[in-house]
Amino acid sequence: MKKKWIWSIGIITIILLIIVAFVLRQTNSNSEEKDSYNTYKVETEHSLNLEGKASPHLVKTYNNNSQIGTYISTQVDDGQSVKQGDPLINYDINGNKRKQLANKVDEAQTSVNEDYQKINQSPSNNDLQKKLSQDQNTLNQAQQQLIQHDKQINDSVYAAFNGKVNIKKNDDISDGETIIQLVSNESEIKTAVSEFDLNKIKAGNKVDVKVASTGQKGEGQIKKISELPKSYESNLRESSASATTSISGDDNEGTSNPVENDPSGENDSESSKYTVVIGDIDIPVRAGYSMEIKVPLDSIKLPKTVLTKDNNVFVVNHEGKIKKRNIKIDKINGEIFVKDGLKKGEKLIKNPKKTMNNGDKVEVSS
Template sequence: MKKRTLIILSIVGFVLLLGIALAVKVFGDGKTEKDGYNTYQVKADNPIRITGKVSPNTIKTYQNNSQLGDFVSVQVEDGQYVQQGTPLINYAIDWTQRQSLVNQVNQAEADGDQNAINKAWQQLNRYDGQVNNSIYATFPGTVSLQNIKNVGEGEAILQLISDEPEIQTTVSEYDLDKIKVGDKVNIQVNSTGKKGTGKIIKISQLPTSYKQEGSAAQASAAGVSAQASSGEGEENGTSLTTNNPIQNNPSGGNSNETSKYEVIVGDLDFKVRNGYSVEAAIPQDTLKLPKEVLTKDNYVYVVDKQGKAHKTKVEYDEENGTLIVKKGVKKGDKLIKNPDSKVQDGKKVEVSE
């Protein structure tokens, strides 16, 4: 009886030892002879997701300027596309005012007084600039009529909308260092599903919190400037005032809030209506690796299409336990995870699918 028990115990012990050996083989080094080594395929970091609305690069509002003369009519239609220099508005202009300025130039040049010449030309150029700015299209764009009947002084007659749409959005401080001017942006219009591309044309230097604080400072400075312009020192009803506000020790917003920076995406390669909302992605070229691919001497093994392992030196920075590749491997490379002494440079290696 004892002999039979010993035989049974021996068999059980043998089975247990065999099971332990198999477990070590399978789980001890993360691979089996059949499955081979696990691998990691090098891939780029996830794209930065942004949202925004399409808006024109520039909108110019043409207001009734009675200093030129009485408003007569517009010379364009609503929705009409115009080139730079196209006449938009008719005024009953009294050209004797300009002729008077021309006469002043001629008289100053005849007298040879350089200071008088400069001043006369300055006044004439200012008048011509005012006429051009109030009548002609200063850039190519689409006309939007606002009011063409009983227009009061300073009231809007029409708007000129530039034909260069942009997307205004923001990125957080955590993504700011991952982007730069000129980066490609993949765009999709929410309402239509239309897709296209653009590129980053501007990244603000200060977060949006500074912009909000700066607006308050400008409003305060504007009030001071207005008071200054109504004081003494005016000559012939005109005065020179400045409005360059200074912010001392700006706070930059709540220290507990994540800063956001304004980003403008332009150079869109497709037509899209102003005001449409979009979702976009900024592709990232940064390559990241897990620590498991490193050998003890900080190399990696790259497996080629023939299944051969190539020992490769990789340069990297470490960030929160992840390796940020600087040099050595490229997107799509297949690397051996947990390489051991059995892996040899230039030799074929079994890898799991």
């Protein structure tokens, strides 16, 4: 009887130990589950992918200009590479005209010099002061005429920039008819971004470019972002053309500089697009080539799940300890962007609890 009682106590003790062990295990398991958190690794946004067309940075047209002389011939071959300042067209320029203009400058300068000498002798003579003012105006006009003459010759004869020559016609050319087009060596790419991506880029950003047809890769830089949407620019160009046509039909002289009051042109159902010009391209790109552009973005975008109620975050270090950090954010189109306070690669607690404190050690599951 005594043996049975001992056996019963032993069995009960074993059962109790098993129950205690199970309870402890469940408690530990629940504790671990309670302190286990998912994390989010801070990353910059994916590159912005754009498409565009390559074009020359500059194209200059050289027309037959009879005002500087009689056209004789071109001084370059079709497709020839030239440098800024190289002569392109040969005119029979009337040298007497420049000589006459230069003589006028010399004569006006002599008169001014004489005026100063007389004023030094009679400083209180108002008539001499008036004559000096008149002679100075004459000198300024003569100098401007000479400068304009030289500029016209330079603009009609010499290469304005480095590029390649495209001869349109080289004989039997009427006055004002195109002789040469000079195409700059420097290329640029025009593309467009939507209003939702506009704030992600800025002038000066480096970009990766790729020629769609050949796969050749290179780099470039955003040179300009238009202030107005493309549709507004088109509308303003049409308005400007209409204003020019209207003035050309009038007897009034001068240039029109119209002011657009509440310019229109946008479709309310579509997002606006803005022209972006990319230059400083480090690979040769032929005009008209289709280009693929990638704009690396430095902006950091966060999911809502990592924010506390006061829009801060808990950062986890390599020891598993957390620290609450104040960050600055912007909310744009429903997305959260970090202005300051976080770096790429840092880990944040997802769904942080109110009870979390600086220095707490947590288990992370990812």
